Amino acid sequence: MLDFRSIETFLWVVKLGSFRGAAQRLNTTQPAISQRIAQLERELGVKLLNRDHRAASPTPSGRQMLVYAEKLMGLRTQMLTEVGDRSAMRGVLRLGVAETIVHDWLPRLIKRVNDSYPNLSLEIEVDVTPNLHARLLAQEIELAFALGPPSAPGIRNRVLCDYPVSFLASPTLGLGDAPLTVEQIARFPIITFPRKTQPYENVRSLFNRPDLPPIRLHASASLATVIHMAIEGLGVAVIPAAIVARELADGRLQELETDMRISPLTFTASWLASPEMIAIERVAELAAQTAQTSSHAPAPVDAELVASH
DSSP, rough: OOOHHHHHHHHHHHSSSSSHHHHHHTSSOHHHHHHHHHHHHHHHSSSEEEEEESSSEEEEEHHHHHHHHHHHHHHHHHHHHHHHHHGGGGGEEEEEEEEEHTTTHHHHHHHHHHHHHHHHEEEEEEEEHHHHHHHTTTTTTTTEESSSSOOOEEEEEEEEEEEEEEEOOOOOGGGOOOOHHHHHHHHHHHEEETSSHHHHHHHHHHOHHHHHHOOOOOOOHHHHHHHHHHTSSSSEEEEGGGGGGHHTTTTSOOEEEEEEOOOOOEEEEEEEEETTTHHHHHHHHHHHHHHHTSSSSOOTTTEEEEOOO
């Protein structure tokens, strides 16, 4: 008799392309994976997978089976979510998060997940957007909160929020409250997001003008470091003001007035279709709701993008 464990195993072998990958994902051994697949093939009376020492790929029957397996696992997850109590949603969800969100509403999201789904654990990785998108495509994480949707097919995306970007400095720099020109700000080192990220390129292009002196642009993958450097008066930070609300309130930083404009940072929840897609979508929905209560100007709750296959 077919069981969900064997069907789930088949799905992950196809999805990850190997018995070893499926064993790691399902926290079991390769022999156990092989035994489940062999049992499934015996019950169906057909060969589902082509095997070699490096990879596993579906046979024609396996591709046909894949369609039904995805439907069955999706219905199972939906049943547990809709019919069962909240504790029915269980397991580990690997979540990748950009550091900007860590400094703002991530703790509130974790509390909401704990309250709503007490048996669902979050395994959180903090990284820059290019790395998060790469890890999502490599299926090392199931859900990513990062800048913009990844440019790859087959990914579902939901817009979470926008962060306006501000120019921030320590009052010890003596920049005052009057409007500042780009020439005045360019006299100071600029501290911002790491290289090879969208915010870094936006800042660099803003000051990349022939009438300005060569800019001293300090980049860091650690927002905590950027904030600390700004508080110490080592330069002007170009980051969202929402993540330094306490530092602005207690006077350690001030928001500078300027006519320069930088595009806001739009963060998106992104995920690949998987047997756990219902759980992923529920956490993404909670994230969108949590972002709406943040101090920055949020994106609409129902803003959603679906990448074409």
